[in-house]
Amino acid sequence: MYQRKIIPNLNCGLDLIGEVLYGKWKIRLLWFIHEGHKRPSELQRKIPDASRRVLNIQLKELEDHELVSKVIYPVVPPKVEYALTEFGKTVIPLISALGQWGDEHEDRLRDVILKQIVIPDLHDNLDS
Amino acid sequence: MYQRKIIPNLNCGLDLIGEVLYGKWKIRLLWFIHEGHKRPSELQRKIPDASRRVLNIQLKELEDHELVSKVIYPVVPPKVEYALTEFGKTVIPLISALGQWGDEHEDRLRDVILKQIVIPDLHDNLDS
């Protein structure tokens, strides 16, 4: 596991929430778990752009931060289920609000974001 | 400037808002500008842990994404003022909600976060 070399700031609420929600897929993981997709394989199907590995790592962090809980059933083949903790449930309204804002301003956002991404890239990645 | 090699996903609202709000200091920049700290030097003083360089870069991105506007006064020494755009103002309630959640759960968050950060680090960085 990666050993941090720089201590994060934990001065204010924004620092604190940042520590637990930053991570490319964390918010989406929380959202999908909230929607009832409990098992790792389901989550991987919902987020195909993330590698299995990274999802596992981020799920582990969410678990360490007590936002989700994990139950491992001792069966073969293995069965694992994630769920939001009570604490984790309290972030859902925030995620919902973020997603809603993004949806409301979808066109404008897409526009300003794409302006920053140069053409060659689009060309090279048309197939992805 | 860094040229992206991977096209970001822009499928849903969460992807979109992520593109404009990710960045270690962006949310704080928006917040302080909202509080009336308009000038670069003021912002740097409010966020001493960020290097001047990075703040400039992130301010530029916020500007490109039309969340803030920048006015350069042609005087010497230079004077620059940032302000939230109308669009930028619409994110403030979200940031406020995030910060509030962080504040409400401050103790618990600090606790779970620090558990993940190992002791040697704390030792090596006691002075920072």
Add this chain to the structure above:
DNA sequence: TCATATAGGGATAAATTAGTCCCCTATTGC
């Protein structure tokens, strides 16, 4: 004359995050 304040940028290095590849477990079905 020299330091200070103001704003900014290039080059480069360091830190962090994400992704790829390959391997392991044990059972069921063919």
Add this chain to the structure above:
DNA sequence: GCAATAGGGGACTAATTTATCCCTATATGA
């Protein structure tokens, strides 16, 4: 026996983000 399934993890590499260092310009005050 062999493939498929479900969940994981180590080693390593690539991508991305932040930080550091140094340099530019001009006016003011000591």
